[in-house]
Amino acid sequence: MPVTDNAVTDNRTPGDLSGSDITGAFKSGTGTRFTRLLGIATIASMALLIVFGLFVSPADVIQGESVRILYIHVGTVWVAYLAFSVTALASAAFLWKRTTSLIWDRIAGASAEVGVLFMALTLFAGALWGRLAWGKFWVWDARVTTTAFLFITYIGYLAVRGLGGSHHQRGRRSAVVALLAVLEIPLVHFSVKLWRGLHQDSSVTDTTKVKLHDQMLFSLFIAVIAFTLLYSWLVIHRQRVMAMQDALDDKGLDYALQQRRDEGDG
Amino acid sequence: METVVHLSNAVAVLGRFPVLAGVDLEVAKGEIVLLQGPNGAGKTSLLRLCAGLLPLVRGEAIVLGCDLMTDRDGVRKRVGLLGHANGLYADLTVTENVRFWGSTVGASVAEVDAAMQRMGLAKRLAKVPVNRLSAGQRRRTALACLVARRAELWLLDEPHAGLDANGRDELDTTLREATNAGATIIVASHELERAGALATRLVEVVGGQTRERSL
Amino acid sequence: METVVHLSNAVAVLGRFPVLAGVDLEVAKGEIVLLQGPNGAGKTSLLRLCAGLLPLVRGEAIVLGCDLMTDRDGVRKRVGLLGHANGLYADLTVTENVRFWGSTVGASVAEVDAAMQRMGLAKRLAKVPVNRLSAGQRRRTALACLVARRAELWLLDEPHAGLDANGRDELDTTLREATNAGATIIVASHELERAGALATRLVEVVGGQTRERSL
């Protein structure tokens, strides 16, 4: 993944922090009982997805076995949408004066990171599927292209998070970008209608012309549940890691402050 | 006496480097405080903090009655900063530059002219574009922009650098007039003899911290 | 005594403006000449002319035995100029900058280290990129680059600007050492008290012309 870790930018300064023993404060890890349960649920639903996706659900009349990519492709993209929406909501919460708290910023960041991860999976699965269905990894279809733009946009968002500066500054800047970026999701969703491309039209949500087999629909449902659980697990952990990093930055600051003060005496 | 600047254990960082490592400073209205100290001590950073340009990370900072943690915009409108850079538009003439910076606070044409007069720019140089000025002439222009801004708190970072003997005298007069008109001034300078004669108080900055010194 | 700089009625222009309007100047080997004068008088232009950076339009100019009309390249290799700008690469560290400028004249690593030591840059700052330095620290780096160049004629344009008290002392020592080693120095500065103590001769520049003055 590209820019994931904004704390590890090259900001080493004269008062290098690496020598201190400030890591000792965080031995407890990021797990709690709830997240362990969540993890177990994730694994279980993944197993269920494998069973239904690969064995129970039928092959497609036209596309054959390759239709099974659908569960990954569509499952991940919907969860990516969810992730980006959460990012936007958390960003709004951060910008709103009465709820300003860095925790919203961290949730926004963590959610975007996981969203980018899922979106990468979508693109990957879509490209593979494209090779099977259209004979090419990539076509210049409207949805495919707008999806690529959405992906780039959130890479840009993560780059903005990585610019450095104080935590609040990071929060403010990235929140604005997130609120603008989320507006691209409808564009991607409606792009098929707008531009009439090669890509599949809405076939799941549009109930007037259900084309999917019932068992396929159910498998897709399981896929979405499984990916959502995975998403939650990842975000919770990532968010806690970020909190630790922020705290570590603060601890590092204490150390650097001491060194800076000694400069005058030395 | 009215307090204009109140810093208590103020911390500011650039990247991860704590440029200000817990600064305490009290400045009362009408004072001319001289900041002095070795290169890299944090004088520029201290001035930028007071101008609301460098975010406060920890501690307390109240400037002109506004808390820098929450209300930096309130401070900025009433503070004038002359930094190491001049902040001039190279393609515009001297007059256009001073007028632009004056009009950001709604100064009248007369006030702008007075400011240029003050720094000896009213005659030959008025219509010369800044990119054809010498270093000292640029510094004068930047000072004229500052004068035109009519700030309540003036923050000057090495204002003498590049000015000729005449310009230094004009600057001193200008600063004295400003304090008489109710402004407060903080100057960072390495020219102790020059700035010391002007200042009412000397503060030494070392290693991101301040120490009171006698003049 | 050996003449290092000989200008006679030298004229130079920028755009259409005659920045130097017939300058006469003689500098002998080992001198430290202080140029002084109002803003815009032409001090910077005079130094740039001597460095072979500003074309001579009329008159005569012979520097280090080379005629500036015909052989500017010969001059440049042997002259070191510190201008208003520092000429540093912002993304490189202090050491890398000094090393680069040193190696343009084939200075050894030891000489480079000595130059950095001279300006107090050998320790904490050696590995810091220039864009993370304070204004004075940059000026020190530029001076170190100049020292590493081991020029025969040093041309310094307001070298004190931005240096702290300590740095000024170091600079003075450096310049005295350089003249003892056979270099000649011309300094433009507005800090009469400081630079006057160092100089052996004072030349006033006014309106693109020079006048001899007593110190």
Add this chain to the structure above:
Amino acid sequence: MLRVARLIAAKDLRIELRSRVVTNQVLPFAAIVMVMFAFAFNTDSVVQKVAPGLVWLATLFSLLTLVQRSFAVETADGATDALRGAGVDPAGIFLGKAIALAAQLAVLELVLLFTAVVLYSAEFRLSGLVLLVTTFVAATCGLALVGTLYGGLAAGVRGRETLLPLLLLPVVAPVLIGATRATEAALGTGGAVVADGWSWVGLLTVFVALFGVGGTLAFGPLIEE
């Protein structure tokens, strides 16, 4: 806010009048880009078909240069700091710079359109003129607004040249596409009809409204250090 906007826009345009960077640099650049395009695809039929796309593509590249120039003027001698430090209303700065940018873009687009007509023998239809003008106005405003918003965000930071295209291009792409389709409709390229174009203009208008309001509100926090 409007006073500040007028002030800033006047200043930016005056700087352009003095320095003539856009007139002397970006214009020939854009024109040359168009010529190169024509060169690279030397089959005439292809060029004519993609002419509207090329106009907008060239506009886009020039936009990047224009935005960079617009903020380079501020950062060159630390004027951004001075602006922020002067407590000038950020919304005013945003609108002012966007107005100046839009004015410069408009001139540029006219020239490009003219070049396209001459070089690629693109054709005008009177019936499409209203559509064409509306499209150009909407697209210009949209590009200027987004450009200013992200330009301001990227201006202060270290990797600014990196960040600007990264942020700008994916957002601007829809404008590019919408404007291209609308222009095609207006010019009748490839048999497109005028009526098709108006829905695209609608999309552009939504975009303008969005970034106009969003930018005015968000510019302050964005340029904050």
Add this chain to the structure above:
Amino acid sequence: MLRVARLIAAKDLRIELRSRVVTNQVLPFAAIVMVMFAFAFNTDSVVQKVAPGLVWLATLFSLLTLVQRSFAVETADGATDALRGAGVDPAGIFLGKAIALAAQLAVLELVLLFTAVVLYSAEFRLSGLVLLVTTFVAATCGLALVGTLYGGLAAGVRGRETLLPLLLLPVVAPVLIGATRATEAALGTGGAVVADGWSWVGLLTVFVALFGVGGTLAFGPLIEE
């Protein structure tokens, strides 16, 4: 002269390593340019046909940025003055900067070629590989040499941003055409055969020799005030 060239090249590449402007800025920019091209001409067959031309067109745009960056580094804090003032051999400066530029261009072109292969489904033939590599080497050297020469000329003067594209693009056009045709021959685009390509490579080589010698001799007077 060679010592100076090595010194300057090493310095330029080190600055790039530190600042990562090319890696982080020009590369994504060029890649996005390619994506935009593909999108603007959304008919697949067209894109595939013009793929080699697009690669070189994108290289050309990036060349402008690269040259500007290469000299911006020098002018930012008055280092050009310092270089000239230091009496450093101009031929050495020229070669050094050209070498550094060529290295950066080479990386860029590899990425672009890769992008073209993936995005436009351009195809490789083993028989054309030697031709392809030769073309790329010759074209890269040619572009780097011309870029440095005119970059240096434009660096000092006031309207530098104006001047550079204006001077550079017409001169580089032959390189663009030669390289495109040679690449087409190497890839077999549109049924071109490999043998066709070599005459273009010959043209490129002449170009390189010309600007290599000319630049080395002329750079000194050019960067003079």
